[in-house]
Amino acid sequence: MLGWFFQTDGSIVPLVLRLTLAVVMFPHGAQKTLGWFGGHGFKGTMAFLMKSGIPGPLAFLAIMAEFLGPLGLAVGLLTRVAALGIGIVMLVAIFTVHRQHGFFMNWFGIQQGEGVEYHLLALGLAIALIFSGPGVWSMDALIAR
DSSP states (O other), X not given: OHHHHHOOOOOHHXXXXXXXXXXXXXXXXXXXXHOGGGOOHHHHHHHHHHHTTOOHHHHHHHHHHHHHHHHHHHHTSSHXXXXXXXXXXXXXXXXXXXXXGOSSOOTTSOSSSOOSHHHHHHHHHHHHHHHHOOOSSOHHHHHHO
16 A cells, blocks of 8 residues: 555656646645735635634645645655645535536636636646656655665
């Protein structure tokens, strides 16, 4: 089991997947954790999520998945765990917030919120990484050796 956890085929495709997901997710995690990019920071995000009905421990895990997950993906450390955390966050976001707004993102500001389009893409990348592992140039590959 532990062997599979770090195993990778050494392909470049997972590298592209994990770097893409890391670059796309990091700003969202930085908003929630550090208050960067117009975010509310850790305290503000925790308060918002808990007020929305999400239990404190789950809110904390979601914030950490969005902040630490991309950092792990960037260097290929605990890739499958990072991808799983991000994937779960995307599933929860789809079913609790974005499903009601349809498929498309709110490109023109004509709907109440964002659709599920972005979240499905991030979820797809995360699932691919769970199955493939980190690919070349990853800390996981070094650990597997």
